Amino acid sequence: MDTMKALVKTQRAPGLELKRVPIPDVGARDALVRVMATSICGTDYHIYSWDVWSQDRINPPLIAGHEFAGEVIEVGRDVTHIQVGDHVSAETHIVCHHCAQCQLGAFHLCANTEIIGVDIDGAFAEYVAIPAENLWPNDPELDPGIASSQEPLGNAVHTAFDGPVAAQRIAVTGCGPIGLMSVAVLKKCGAQQIIATEVNAFRLNLARRMGADVVINPLEEDVVSTVMELTDGGGVDGVLEMSGNPQAINQGVKMLRPGGRISLLGVPAENEVTLDLSNDVIFKGLKVNGIAGRKMWETWRNVRGLLAAGLDISPIITHTLPLEEFEKGMELMASGNSGKIILTL
Amino acid sequence: MDTMKALVKTQRAPGLELKRVPIPDVGARDALVRVMATSICGTDYHIYSWDVWSQDRINPPLIAGHEFAGEVIEVGRDVTHIQVGDHVSAETHIVCHHCAQCQLGAFHLCANTEIIGVDIDGAFAEYVAIPAENLWPNDPELDPGIASSQEPLGNAVHTAFDGPVAAQRIAVTGCGPIGLMSVAVLKKCGAQQIIATEVNAFRLNLARRMGADVVINPLEEDVVSTVMELTDGGGVDGVLEMSGNPQAINQGVKMLRPGGRISLLGVPAENEVTLDLSNDVIFKGLKVNGIAGRKMWETWRNVRGLLAAGLDISPIITHTLPLEEFEKGMELMASGNSGKIILTL
């Protein structure tokens, strides 16, 4: 049990290397988890493809991956509330507890956040060691793929619950895995009307299956005028922006009714976006909210509660592969012809 | 068309009299509605049975009834946004627009509220004349019984939406028609766990049918300890108090987790209730919220949105009778072996 297999970013270049590395040490407040399932996030693909963001942020060697489910096999000296044998997932933001945001309970916005699989070694491995306080206990009966997907499901829930949902008309712009999950969440929570936008036919069909009342392909239809027609000219109450696409963001603010909210989770690749602030935000009294991470631990409790209430995200898990086939997983991810992709160990 | 049939409280005594009375005049800002369905509220039963509250509040002669659905057949001179032919229900609180609460948008708490069927003639009649601003347009396809029931459904929605619902553990204490509706609303809106309490077997079964995960009969089980067991010792996140029963209210605050909310819609018959404020409210940091009426018009929009989203309250409408059989309706109401009772015209 001295070494383990892991997907390691070994060089400042595209790709990940499957290799054997030492099993990580367990600090006084850490736990060591045997990974049963890990899932591929967009961030992992950025690291894999070595995009501009990765080149700036990642310092190899690094084990990638942060979404996972597993079993605790060792705990540090000072760990009391987690036991060996517990089934767990993890909040991937390690926070400082002392900055203004942490003092205000907004841990997800900690000024000193470190992210698992980005700033420290991650979960694309047989074992991962992380602060025990970051672990979230799972029902041992919960499917490891679903359990691993709770972290991105948390993003979807955080974004959806950033404003009212029940009895509201809500658009989801972009139906990647988190967008699809948010459609399912909206459906489960009594949204009046769910409108999804997506260019990929595979994901568009999945959006319909997860509960979207209407799906619009922006390449084929004028999104704003279609949404206005669907809402009697008034606009939707809320937009969950999941694409990071500047055009989608602009359509989002235009398709909202005055006083509505747009919750921005998708990250624009070029960072800068031009908006008609006067007409689309100020005169309309919009709320434009940035969304990062998941509330610790309110969002995790909500995720657990929704799963207990019967929320079924299993159709979104379109592929389950052994860790060794990670390159196939990355390709599927890039193609868009996939939902969430699970790697098993 | 000079006279109409109506159920009139003619004397300061129990009962209502079915008689012909003049069709009401239509003021400059009023609309005259041909009633298609009207439903029996607890308030109507209080007036019928001439309880202490009624003796204090009601000045005969009065046409009772305030829940209804119908068609507009005449509008006053100054009415612009409602047309003859519109299908409508009504908000039953007529408000002043000028008190502090109205200025703050809390119209439902207007200091000068007049209530249809209580302070002015109501809807247990072929025709009812009310301020046009109180009308709520219905989809003509909407079943008149459901349409009439939107007013009490609004109470249920107002109470449920007084705090978070999605992913929450919530108890409903008392499963009369509004309690049953609130169970359906909680289910539709993603509550994690719905616990209902009720002594009547008929209503208890209906609660289960509407989506309650657990139903407790307080005559047979210890409510607080059962709820604590069901919630791993922690207590529920919210209580919707629908009974007005002092014991249920005390159980409600005891079954809540610290920081939870109890939303009080049920009205205690004796008004005064003794609570262990120190241990059950202050140290626990509870929120104890009185609920009155429906938000104008946020609640009505939410009711419409939930019905559009597929909320089905039809199982709660257990009896539909012609207006003439109102006494049978009142008896059914008193028996507890009923949900919502509709009178048709």
Added chain:
Amino acid sequence: MDTMKALVKTQRAPGLELKRVPIPDVGARDALVRVMATSICGTDYHIYSWDVWSQDRINPPLIAGHEFAGEVIEVGRDVTHIQVGDHVSAETHIVCHHCAQCQLGAFHLCANTEIIGVDIDGAFAEYVAIPAENLWPNDPELDPGIASSQEPLGNAVHTAFDGPVAAQRIAVTGCGPIGLMSVAVLKKCGAQQIIATEVNAFRLNLARRMGADVVINPLEEDVVSTVMELTDGGGVDGVLEMSGNPQAINQGVKMLRPGGRISLLGVPAENEVTLDLSNDVIFKGLKVNGIAGRKMWETWRNVRGLLAAGLDISPIITHTLPLEEFEKGMELMASGNSGKIILTL
């Protein structure tokens, strides 16, 4: 009493014409007010200077002006809660009461708003006729200049109260009259630290006088780094954006701590603004809120309450001129060497 003097936009060109026009008719729900004081808003200057916005929106002939205080001298047939002799100011947004926003109590975001002095004749005149429901009763003892300034003070209060104020660190970007008023409001309401930015020396001094702890001239200092130093590297909790300047808006999001809010009241002249949404809004979990008008009537009540509590905005009223000297007032406004300018009648 058949004609009155008024400042009329008579042609699609710069300027206003002082001329005699008929006293307006009083509709059934209107009141006729004898104007005692009216104040110049940025909107009035736009109309006067005939900028791009005005060319698109204004249809001459039009009496400009919307901030005012006066005495009611006649009321329409259906007016009940306002009497002849009442001292009043007015909410300048005339709303429909039936759109989604009005139904939700967000009257200030009504989809069918008409604005006094923009869409219908305004208050730069001896008399103005407007819907009685738009009138706000004033204490007759209140100085007419202050009373007239309640409308823009309402903008300041609406913007300030868009998030927490007490014990918060807040920056005000832009110290025109409304920015100055917001500084005074923040001071009155227990803000921990008030940082104001402004390029004009006159207004910068006035900001200090109204309670700004620090004033920064963006032409002389780097705003973001200065604010970061002043807040121990953490950033402010809130920004009240009063300038509409794209650079100030970008500085505003950068000087906020994660989780902070920026409330946008200033309107960018070119409408479009480019923001680093990824780094400045999404990853930081910011709230970017458009602010329009004043909440009806919550903001007006707050304005009244703050004045009653001793809020003193009189230093912001830098000039009081007779209506005839409106051109001097417009010049003072354009110079920036002024606060609020009152025109008396």
Added chain:
Amino acid sequence: MDTMKALVKTQRAPGLELKRVPIPDVGARDALVRVMATSICGTDYHIYSWDVWSQDRINPPLIAGHEFAGEVIEVGRDVTHIQVGDHVSAETHIVCHHCAQCQLGAFHLCANTEIIGVDIDGAFAEYVAIPAENLWPNDPELDPGIASSQEPLGNAVHTAFDGPVAAQRIAVTGCGPIGLMSVAVLKKCGAQQIIATEVNAFRLNLARRMGADVVINPLEEDVVSTVMELTDGGGVDGVLEMSGNPQAINQGVKMLRPGGRISLLGVPAENEVTLDLSNDVIFKGLKVNGIAGRKMWETWRNVRGLLAAGLDISPIITHTLPLEEFEKGMELMASGNSGKIILTL
């Protein structure tokens, strides 16, 4: 440095004993603080007088006291963010971090709270050892008496900020030290009108000095009718209940406008209180909120912010005595002729 003086509850009987005891051990996550000032809380007086609550809760031997300010002289092995030499006060609730409330960020409502000076040894001593995470860094320039009083000031701020303050009409029922502090907080934060009730003349005068616009002695005036007159018959927007007196609580709900809030901090000695729930809470749509402790750490940040903004609570510190004169302090406390009483070391 092996022993220290301390006020110890040595027996299950009234009184505290000034004696020498061992200086406490410092655990791995603890800090040892040299106490410079400690202040007497009502809880301390309960323990001193050995009331019913104390007999049930306190297990002698116990060093009492929980409000304090001091200097860190030693830190445990695992403590990183607190250094020897730091000036500190402390949050007196030691929380579990794992119950539902802690997960939701409502640490002050932790289900497993332990309180300093109640459940573990406290601060009426030369030295106190507590978890370092409970320490709050103070500006070394801050007067130790004020610094020690931040904990009860936190109660006042938590209660006041439980609802809107600026531009509101608010009553404070009961002017003990925390009631007096809340008057000062309301004044600092722009309340429109502050009405205080109190039976003790000394405290009543102090309430006026701290900013109460009106002070009412319930023994001499009818509180509810006086408040109604003062608010034009409408009632106050908020009540801060600081007395725990059942009559004051009943007056509190009656003097509120519909939709108002009453924030209950005072603890009824007999626990049970009878309220007219129907008329005073439900029909009025009141919010009745229990208040416990202080939000960790939002309230502490607000306390710091208000002190920085110039909030001056020094007039409330009416007596400063050496620790040895604690019995005189307890007598002053019981007399009511005092505000906050500081014990110095």
